Amino acid sequence: MNTWFTQIGLTLVLMFSAIGLAQAGSLQGAEQPVATEGQIWSQLQAGATGETSSQSQFHNQAINTYDLRVLELRSDLLAPALMAALFGMIIIFILFIKVNGISKLHGGFSGKLVYRWSKLDVSIHWLGAIPCLLLILTGLTLLAGRFFFQPYIPENVWAGFVYAAKQIHDFMAIPFMLGWALMVTLWAKNQLPKMYDIKWMMVVGGYINFGPFKGKHPDAGFANAGEKLWFWAFALFGLLISASGMLLLFPNLFEPSRTLSLIALVLHSVSAIVITAFSIVHIFMATVMSEGGMECMKSGYCDETWATQHHNLWYDEIKENGTLKYKE
Template sequence: MKKILMTLGVALTLFLSVSCFAQNQVEAGQTEGQIWAQLKEGAQGVTTSTGQEHAQLINTYDLRVFELRSDLLAPALMAALFGMIIIFVLFVKVNGISKLHGGFSGKLVYRWSKFDVSIHWLGAIPCLLLILTGLTLLAGRFFFQPYVSDGVWASMINAAKLIHDYMAIPFMIGWLLMSVLWAKNQMPKMYDLKWMMVVGGYINFGPFKGKHPDAGFANAGEKMWFWAFALFGLVISASGMLLLFPSLFEPSRTLSLIALVLHSVSAIIITAFSIVHIFMATVMSEGGMECMVSGYCDENWASQHHNLWYDEIKQNGTLKYKE
């Protein structure tokens, strides 16, 4: 009998304890809910912080921006990089590349100075590293982190952050020099419309096959890439400086988040254009890569892809061959 009474007493005590605990949890949850609702409505408190938002404990606008970044911008950057690569691989498989109809002439025509080649790579190499590290920083936790250990992920994200920060300045220098020095050859012309209508003559089937539209020093596709790079490179550089040196510019939290979104959107656009540019220079156009290696191009390449520029330098006597 005593054992039964003791058992009932222990059970009753446990029941009352659990009931009290549950009631306290409910009350605590209600209190937290009330506090959260008040904070969302802009309730302010007291803190020793001296920051611009020291009286506002929760910024709901920030949360919406973070959701935009994770739900939309991160997948968009992945699509811009890997999606464009897949599209171009399939395109080359179906269409083939643009070959030189007369083959290589063996004569190399001067096109870019050594300084031009240098500033191209000054912008290009950091740009590629910024794309890869930016992809890791923006989207890595969604697409890479689940498949690696915590130690590997920590090393990846730390290396990506360091490389991204250190490559920013060389990229901006290269962007500035290219934008200023190359703009004169990138102005739109009426014949660029015809170039666009036949996709530059790079299509090897249907009504587009065998078409070689007129092009000056830069064709319409190169001009589109240049102005996209110049415009969105400006946005990336300005927003990047704001994010890289917050103590220097002292931006508000809202301005920092706007800069982050603009930085990400511009990076997505430049990434997509970069993949197109790389494929066109290295794969699609036979002989095209030589231009940014030595500064010279094959004479047949010049007459086939940039006929107006080639005719011009022949007529004005500035045609110069590599010795």
């Protein structure tokens, strides 16, 4: 739903309403006045209804006056916020890395790889991660493209681009929801808050390379405080984006009212903004910011130095209970 389609829809409603009234006036006599567009619009805003063969709720209502407020919210707030969540966070991280540098492993790589994630866990991660990235990019096109990209793209190219984005977005929704459900179910036990997470937050996890934070490596278990924050944000907003997405993807199945559909659209957009911002942070931390971090989700193993530096309590625990296992 966008402003262009809404304007066309309103024009058609007004045009056919005016034609119908004009025909009625001609049948009943020339003295019957024809309603003006302003009068018709006033009636529509007041909730005027018509006749339809559909039996679904609200189908006889020509327009929901909430529509325009949601469109304004989309163009003035939601679309710019999603752009900022994606490109703004990328710019911030690039500048931060230029000033701060990355978190290097003290003493370098040990050459010993410690078992951390099972093959199933790695598969589940990518089951959620790949659709998530595609949903972010296609969702950006659908939500904000009308305002930020379309003016610079030929109309025929833009039409094909939007159509492809919509198809990919709909197709990727199901594997994303499956990945989300498996992650939340299987990983929640390692994401519970601990008291030492507060200290981790206070020193920004030891990733600051200057001032009083330099060289600080706070305690962390299997997941550090930053990862836990991302996990629970993903769990909550993943639930909202999945539930609202189902309403929007299968309207004939759930038959939501038009107002509920608009609320779902707003919740879907807000959840997308939050998940996008956190995803950029997560991607930068895993691929660039933390030396050796990406290996965890490639092979399921991490370097021993990385384990002792970033997740020392977890490393001590598996070493003590005999579950420490190296890659052969």
